Amino acid sequence: MSPVVGAEAGRAAVGAARTSVIASISLVGLKVAAAAFTGSVSVLSDALHSSLDVAAATTALVAIRKARQPADAEHPFGHGKFESLAGLAVAAFVVAAVGLIALAAVGRLLSGRVAVRQPALAAAAVGTAALVTFLVSRLLFQVARATESVALEADAWHLRADMWTSVAVLMGMIAIAVGDRLGAAGVHVVDPLAALVIAAIVLPAAGATGRRSYHHLVDRSLPPAEIGRIEALLREHYPQLSAYHRLRTRQAGPERYVDLHLEVPGEESVANSHALCDHLERDLRELLPGVQVLIHVEPARARSAEARGGDG
Numbered sequence: 001m002s003p004v005v006g007a008e009a010g011r012a013a014v015g016a017a018r019t020s021v022i023a024s025i026s027l028v029g030l031k032v033a034a035a036a037f038t039g040s041v042s043v044l045s046d047a048l049h050s051s052l053d054v055a056a057a058t059t060a061l062v063a064i065r066k067a068r069q070p071a072d073a074e075h076p077f078g079h080g081k082f083e084s085l086a087g088l089a090v091a092a093f094v095v096a097a098v099g100l101i102a103l104a105a106v107g108r109l110l111s112g113r114v115a116v117r118q119p120a121l122a123a124a125a126v127g128t129a130a131l132v133t134f135l136v137s138r139l140l141f142q143v144a145r146a147t148e149s150v151a152l153e154a155d156a157w158h159l160r161a162d163m164w165t166s167v168a169v170l171m172g173m174i175a176i177a178v179g180d181r182l183g184a185a186g187v188h189v190v191d192p193l194a195a196l197v198i199a200a201i202v203l204p205a206a207g208a209t210g211r212r213s214y215h216h217l218v219d220r221s222l223p224p225a226e227i228g229r230i231e232a233l234l235r236e237h238y239p240q241l242s243a244y245h246r247l248r249t250r251q252a253g254p255e256r257y258v259d260l261h262l263e264v265p266g267e268e269s270v271a272n273s274h275a276l277c278d279h280l281e282r283d284l285r286e287l288l289p290g291v292q293v294l295i296h297v298e299p300a301r302a303r304s305a306e307a308r309g310g311d312g
Helices: 006-038 041-067 081-111 119-147 150-182 187-217 224-235 270-287
Strands: 243-252 255-264 292-299
Touching (some): 006 041, 006 150, 041 081, 041 119, 041 150, 041 187, 081 150, 119 150, 150 187, 224 243, 224 255, 224 270, 255 270, 270 292
Antiparallel strands (some): 243 255
């Protein structure tokens, strides 16, 4: 999917987030019903994880709506960090799910109550849930890349982790069903063990989402590759500009921000300097769609050609 900006990006992100909410609520109902019929702790744990998907998807939907609002007097730089906050909240949801799943599984193992009724029914339910979750998460990833929505991407990762937990439960239910047919003793212990596998699968996704959201909130610079592309673009405009310095970048949700000091020849007119800034802003927006650019113009200082650009 090609990059999407502006109002179209907002509509696409909100639509995808709404789809995620509806799908998550439906899957919670399916898994709770399956857990009630079968008594499976791994299916119940999977349902718990999906219930957190509902919270995560709802948070993402609210955050995306807020983040797409234009800048106002109280938020002159826009509302992009609402998405970053949502991403951090999703990471916290995932960590909570890991803890609850692990506790439920260990408690079942210690108590010895590991029997599962109708494992084939449980397998059918979680298999259906895994397929639906995969399709929805793929949609969210596509829209997140096109709109550069960190909240939507966080929700997609959460759903993808939920898909793998459903796959783990599915494998466990198949093993139990086959074991029952073969008369294998103790095969039902697979159920709480699968729940522990779920916890191990989910945790890395929380870390990745949390780190990225945290970096946005503390105004970490854009990735080195993007900064390199910005600097290469600026160097292409020598000798129209004499040099640049104090290049600063950051990202908040889908919004990127670039500001720099631009040195132009002292004899250059204000009109020509302004035209150069407009030209650079257009080029930067083509390079990084939707970027917000702030350029401070000042007369060139005496320096060698090797000293141009990127200094403090």
